[in-house]
Amino acid sequence: MxxxxxxxxxxxxxxxxxxxxxxxxxxxxxxxxxxxxxxxxxxxxxxxxxxxxxxxxxxxxxxxxxxxxxxxxxxxxxxxxxxxxxxxxxxxxxxxxxxxxxxxxxxxxxxxxxxxxxxxxxxxxxxxxxxxxxxxxxxxxxxxxxxxxxxxxxxxxxxxxxxGEGEGSTNMDTTTAIIILCVSFVLLVLLRFPISLTLAGSSIITLLYLKIPLAAIGQTMVQGMNSFTLLTIPFFILAGQIMGQGKMALRMVNLAQLLVGSVRGGLAMVNSVACMFFGNISGSAVADVSSIGSVMIPMMKKKGYDTDYAVGVTVSSSIQGVVVPPSHNLVLYSLAAGGGISISSLFLAGIVPGILLCVTLMITSYVIAVKRGYQKGEPVLRKEIPGIIRDGVLSMMAAVIILGGIFTGWFTATESGAIACLYAFILTFFVYRDIPLSRIWLILQRTFRTVAMVLFLIAASASFGWVLAYLQVPGMMTDWMLGISDNPIIILLIINVLLLLLGAPMDMAPLILIMTPILLPVVTSLGMDPVHFGIIMMLNTGIGLLTPPVGTVIFVGCSLGNITIDQGTKAMMPFFYAMCVILMVLTYVPGLVMWLPNLFAK
Structure with missing residues (x-):
């Protein structure tokens, strides 16, 4: 043995x-x-x-x-x-x-x-x-x-x-198959089966009923992986991991402190700005709250801020990481939509909403700071300013390389991810020497663990999406929702509420991969641009990361602050309401999202 x-x-x-x-x-x-x-x-x-x-x-x-x-x-x-x-x-x-x-x-x-x-x-x-x-x-x-x-x-x-080829199905067969697909999916989810296995398993069960060769699942899984664009995800995640392992978060905090730290309740605003800056590197809300939270929560507590408030600001601000480029979740959305939506357009579309979200969180934190009587932050010493700006600019260059290269046409999103990995590697290990080169294998292992989850989800969702398309579920969903109302305002409100509710029990990646092929035909039939809907999807599912029982970000934040989930959730609620207001504004004022993509398209 x-x-x-x-x-x-x-x-x-x-x-x-x-x-x-x-x-x-x-x-x-x-x-x-x-x-x-x-x-x-x-x-x-x-x-x-x-x-x-x-x-x-x-x-x-x-x-x-x-x-x-x-x-x-x-x-x-x-x-x-x-x-x-x-x-x-x-x-x-x-x-x-x-x-x-x-x-x-x-x-x-x-x-x-x-x-x-x-x-x-x-x-x-x-x-x-x-x-x-x-x-x-x-x-x-x-x-x-x-x-x-x-x-x-x-x-x-x-x-x-x-x-493979299967027998044609009657209307009754299709209806029964849809019921089998939905019931088996929900049942397996409730019974704690891994979401990826649930997607593949419910697809297999449905094909057994339809008497379609099961080889179709394996074929679509391989086809789901056979995309050059998909390389963007592991590249962006690795670049974020490399820079997150060093002291990039502290440099982002110092730069934000220089910009907004001297106003009343300034550390809370520093938190929001630092999360936006770091989101430009990591593209991940969990990475944001882990990296920025480990610096900002202890710092805010030391300066007299309440722990629950520090956690509430941090977890809410970290959601910017899923909206501002280069969010790998936007790449997921593009792939879930069939790969026909430009990643560069999605990245451009996330800039204005990201800034608007940051300003809204800063205003909310200022109001709470005044109400709780928090004092002004300490000004940065003049002699420290050049070093802070230099370190901040060098750290932000990863985002500049990614976005500048894509928007100028120098390289594709995938290629920009590879160049960003190279830049992050040189900056972390050779310029700043934050960590020894021997830790690169550990960083690769951590990246692999994260990417393993995401790529299996993509492969399994490809098979699930194939079954949905075979059963014509997206078309049925479009007809059903338009049967409720032909008013775009009502339909978009229903979709937002649905996504917010689903965000509580489901994590972000599976929600994007499952709901995009179902809801995208609905919103496009209403005249909404797929790029616009992508940002709405990101913000909806990002907010879901804050809501128990599967609120990954709120769990990490409460762990860093050593407070209960109830305390963290209560402190987060003012920011939650502010983000919902921004969600409605972005939904019904498409110009805020589409201005930059349309400008660069000319």
Whole structure:
């Protein structure tokens, strides 16, 4: 048994190392491609094909390692109402289901591999089967991990890293299939199944009823990964991780302190501005609250601010990270919408709403500061100003590189992510030397853990979206909502309320991936621009990160401030109401969102 354990550990370590090296290789290939194209007008014909192949392998390995580390998200608020014996039995059922999903990947993955062995990739001439052979490998590792977990053997290794053609269907068949899809999805979610597995599982159950070959799920999962734009997500996340591990958050805080720190309740405003600045680097609300919160909450407490207020300001301000560019959630939205929405337009559309949101939060914090009697902040010493500006500008250059490169056409969003990783690496490890170079492997592991969750969600949502399209659910939803009212004001209000309500029990990424293909046809039929709706979707789902029971951001903030969820939620509510007002303004005044995209489109 010990020998078997050592063999599994060796294989497991090798596969994880391969995944991290694949991430590095993708960044290097894309960066070199940009340099050779711009400086020498030369393009490697094989670069995109190899990069996409590495991405597919990287993504599928993330599925297996995500199950090993129990990373794939599920909703436990319902099952927590039941006693422990029920949840222990449910754990066994989930592990058994994961085991069956692994067998599915083995069977159909090997079938695809044999079927594609006769064809070749266009650029490299490699057999097309190399794209699919990762599926049975992933299935094998997934089955092994789930079997060990079923037997009560711990599989987590990184405890410290967390901070085909089918028959035509009749109308009755379609209606029944939609009911099966929805009921199985809701049931699996309530029973704490990982959301990604729920999306794939409910799709498989529905195809079984429709008698459509189950190979369609595997094919759409691979197709969902086969997108060069998808590389943007791991690149942006890695750049944010590198800069977040250093002292970038402190430099952002110092710059914000210089700009707004001397007014009454200034530290709260510093918090909001610093979160907006850091959001331009990380593109993530959780990264914002983790990095800025670890600096600002203790600082505000030391200066006499109430702890609950410090937490409320921090968690609310961190939501700017999902709206201001370069938010990787905007990339998710573009992919969920079918990839036809320009990422650069989405990034441009997020600038004015991000600034408006920041100003609104600053005004709200000022009103509360006056009411609570908080004093003015201390002015920055004149001799410190040049250093603060220099450090702030160098830190902000990552965002300038990303946005400037995209908007000027120098490189694509994907290429800008790779260049940003290179810049963050040089700045953190060689210019400031915040952390030793030996920690780069740890940063890659943390990035892989985050990306593993997101990419499996994208793959699973691709299969779920295919089933929705097959059943014509988006069209039915459009007809149903327009049957309620043909008034755009009413329909958009219903959509906003629906997204806010769904944001409480569901996390941001799955909500974007599930609801975008359903709601986008509705709003476009009303004449709303898809770019405009993307920002509305971001703000809605971002606000959902603040609301229990799955309010990731509020949980992190309360943990940093060492207060209860009730205290944090109560302190956050004034900012919550202010953000809802901004949400309504942005919904019904499209010019605020579309001004910059339309300006650059001319």
């Amino acid at each position: 010990k020998r078997l354990a050592r063999v599994l550990l060796a294989i497991d370590s090798a596969l994880e190392a391969f995944s991290l090296l694949a991430l590095l290789s993708m960044i290097i290939i894309v960066t070199v491609q940009v340099i050779t194209r711009k400086l020498f007008n030369f393009v490697f014909f094989w670069s995109e094909e190899i990069t996409l192949l590495l991405l597919i392998w990287f993504s599928f390995m993330g599925i297996a390692i995500g199950f090993r580390e129990k990373l794939h998200m599920g909703m436990d608020s319902f099952t927590n109402l039941f006693p422990s014996p029920f949840n222990r039995v449910l754990d066994k059922v989930i592990y058994a289901s994961i085991f069956l999903f692994g067998l599915y990947l083995i069977y159909y993955g090997w079938d695809f591999t044999k079927m594609m062995n006769e064809s070749e990739l266009a650029a490299t001439g490699l057999p097309n089967s190399i794209t699919y052979v990762i599926m049975p490998v992933t299935g094998l590792m997934t089955s092994v991990y789930s079997l060990l977990q079923f037997l009560g053997i711990e599989t987590k290794r990184h405890q410290g890293l967390d901070e």
